[in-house]
């Protein structure tokens with residue numbers, strides 16, 4: 604169980620059931636009251652080198668903005684939900700672009716309000732819309748602290764319309780296996796070669812556990828997807844990604860293989876990542892490679908066009924070799 608070093612919380616959380624539960628659960632952890640989870644001066648002033656230590660804190664508040672963003676991939680909308688940030692430390696984490704070094708885990712206790720809004724929005728829509736509830740955090744990880752994923756699936760199952768989806772890099776799926784999800788949930792496991800997980804995705808589940816989790820979710824009749832993401836073009840990337848697909852092919856159950864779809868996403872990196880990673884993880888590998896990367900505006904980097912095209916062709920070829928019958932939803 605994650606025991607934070609410290610908790611910063613907005614006083615209003617005492618008015619919510621989950622807020623009370625968390626304060627009780629962590630009654631022995633030192634706490635500070637804050638005005639707003641978005642602006643904790645003490646945290647803002649810390650050095651990048653303290654990034655890993657900062658992630659040992661938990662911030663609890665209420666979510667005030669509930670703006671949906673249109674999306675055209677697995678979901679129709681990205682929806683702000685019960686958490687943002689994470690206690691793991693993937694060196695490319697997209698949340699660092701939004702929150703900089705303050706990408707620690709924030710929990711929002713007004714979950715009823717957020718789920719009601721999704722259910723009402725789904726009811727009013729003409730189509731059966733899908734809502735991405737995990738674009739700001741990892742709900743399988745969050746569930747180990749709040750039980751929110753279990754709560755969400757149980758409270759969403761009777762919604763007359765709509766689907767929910769979330770990606771994860773964690774294998775702690777057992778609590779949701781026996782739930783009556785009514786086929787309204789698409790769970791998507793994000794995977795990478797073991798060498799990349801070990802060197803880049805600090806604090807996440809190992810590949811073997813993630814593959815086992817996919818099999819368990821398939822067995823529990825969840826709709827399932829696999830994200831090969833982010834694809835990182837390290838020196839021996841071709842060998843690593845081909846071995847990854849081979850391992851997947853050998854270890855996925857038939858039930859999983861029969862229904863899984865894929866999303867392939869190449870890594871984008873940024874100046875902010877470089878600064879934080881250089882200071883927080885000086886011994887780690889350097890993901891920025893100017894020979895194959897180019898600027899993409901607003902301090903972001905992507906792989907150069909020709910490099911990316913070659914990589915995309917290679918990935919399509921090996922996908923075809925190992926998973927000829929599975930759909931690749933998109934490559935981005």
Ligand code: SF4
Nearest residue numbers: 689691692693696772
């Ligand atoms: S698990 Fe996801 S949210 Fe957490 S650090 Fe890694 S990429 Fe970011």
